[in-house]
Amino acid sequence: MSTSLSTTPLAIDGVRLGCAQAGIKQSDRDDLLLIELAPGSQCVAAFTRNAFCAAPVVVARDHLNERTARYLLINSGNANAGTGESGHRTALECCHAVAALCGCESCEVLPFSTGVIGQPLPVARITAALPAAREALRSDGWSAAARAIMTTDTLPKIRSTRIEIAGSPVTITGIAKGSGMICPDMATMLAYIATDAAIEPEPLQHLLESAIAPSFNAISVDGDTSTNDACVLIATCQAAAPRIDDSTSEAYRLLHDAITQVCIELARDIVQDGEGATKLVSVTICGAASHNEARQVGYTIAHSPLVKTALFASDPNWGRILAAVGRAGIEQLDIQGVSLFLDDVQIVAHGGLCDSYTEEAGRTVMQRDAFTIRVELGRGNESATILTCDLSYDYVKINAEYRT
């Protein structure tokens, strides 16, 4: 996570994006995005595992199983979640409208929605704005697209990179949105990553699953897993580099590493722009008996309101961190084996305060915009890192006033 990729989007051959103002929640901004994929593109996706997944998630999953996607339609301002049968109908109506306008099958359209839960999707406004979105389709539409899908986000999230595979350039561009209800579970907020690399569906799916594990699936703003999480990975197969047939080749590894890096940086952007967030905090758990155990402890710290308010206050209240470790449900945790560090400052050794530790040293780290809480469990060699943010007055303000 040290190198930073470009936030200036590079175009991807075979992908065009067009935005329009549908007036779904507000009337003064783009809130509808149409993405067109050239024929021959591959598209895979991961979705939320929230049982109350939104209607568009159900429809998109069905359509992906049926046919290769040609169009993605994304609206912000309304999640079309918790809307029952009629929500399912409106999601399908959106697909029909795209199909009729663009001359494809409905099942070649994937719908996505993000915004308020539980209100009927204003489908007429969406279909009315569709021609304008189609009219606007262009290959350099990534920046406008990243803005159109925002809800409580304060900044668009874009990352681009170019690598070489077998001497030929391959380009990757990704956009994401998300700020609250962030605790992705096997998927994430809305994220769309495209490459012109040529790759078969099977290794592409494998790549997606591998790339989201350390990125979108390792972040938390508030522990609330969204009903609408989706991460889409597109390969237009238009680059000159040789086609990737399996996940063992060097070409796969190169593409995998680059896409994972894009996902990690987009995920970091989401946490950094977390609702009310003033700090970006990596929670790294080492010395765990298993990766799952490390994640469990990491998430317990990352979700603790007491830890998060201490982060907001730049208060090195390490007792709250230990208390979170202690209640994380780890069987037979020997607290004598536990050490705690804030960046390079060691606070706890053998379950108790280090003699060398001073409040001043702890506070100096906590005042940084970004730092790492590292817990050594002393139980094994597994580790995990969860990226999170603090809990501020503004988180309460944003979420107490969201619908007003």
Next chain:
Amino acid sequence: MSTSLSTTPLAIDGVRLGCAQAGIKQSDRDDLLLIELAPGSQCVAAFTRNAFCAAPVVVARDHLNERTARYLLINSGNANAGTGESGHRTALECCHAVAALCGCESCEVLPFSTGVIGQPLPVARITAALPAAREALRSDGWSAAARAIMTTDTLPKIRSTRIEIAGSPVTITGIAKGSGMICPDMATMLAYIATDAAIEPEPLQHLLESAIAPSFNAISVDGDTSTNDACVLIATCQAAAPRIDDSTSEAYRLLHDAITQVCIELARDIVQDGEGATKLVSVTICGAASHNEARQVGYTIAHSPLVKTALFASDPNWGRILAAVGRAGIEQLDIQGVSLFLDDVQIVAHGGLCDSYTEEAGRTVMQRDAFTIRVELGRGNESATILTCDLSYDYVKINAEYRT
């Protein structure tokens, strides 16, 4: 939870309480409490399951295993948690001091601490104040005791009741403290309940476990399980009513029900006085396949920052409640079977919005000081109720400024 017990404490024969100012964190209030139990008393306790349990918890548990308790020493202002070996030593030193002063064995003294985690216990100040606390011992000391154990609590928590067993009066009085770091796990914040009933240790232990399940173990302010939770149940055996030998008798049932009611009301007091809380909310999950499943869903709702901020805003943002149900980890949840009510207002039926529902009706309920969120899962006949509160600006304020 409808009947309310008296908040005016009744004395319990065989229990005397004395407070003193030790100046542990502040100098202008009582922060030390000594409780004396008459010979022949029975005393059982339940403690936190946080692996980072505080030194006094370890010592109190050891002493309870060794001998029947004669004295309880409780300090507020410092939790003596995360203090390693020296913390254990200071907890023992407190017991030695009580033993020397009062003429008992050290292992007949149970120490308890609550307050800031991770700072050395100022044991000299405590031992210096001990004679004053002993001097102050009196049977009507319950109100002062309830105040002396407060930390961020804004109100003392006391409940008393008197029942009749076999024609003889039996009295029960309990006090508790707790406001933040509240998500008890098999025990609770500090709570001390005493009765003059005569009862054997085994049914007394059984009674304690049964009484805390629907009370202290069914509440949450912030999902953070404390390192110092302890609930102590004392029976001085001085009442004239016949001795209770087992947990199947009618006398046991009468005592059980009365003590459970005391625990439930003290637990409710804790949530009502939750840090920054403006609302008391019962989350009732019905139609679950198991009691654990019902608790799991209830706690997921009760811990959701998005639900809690909506509660604060009196915003019937039911989509957040459904989203919490959906991510609660229930296998194969059929969302078509889910219904949602705010008090008597039905919002969701068959996983979707009720036609009859209006925002106004939802908002009217949400504006109440206390109300119930009821979720019907439609999977079975088990249920559970979790008591919680909202997440307000003041929660952030209190916890961002706790140590300053």
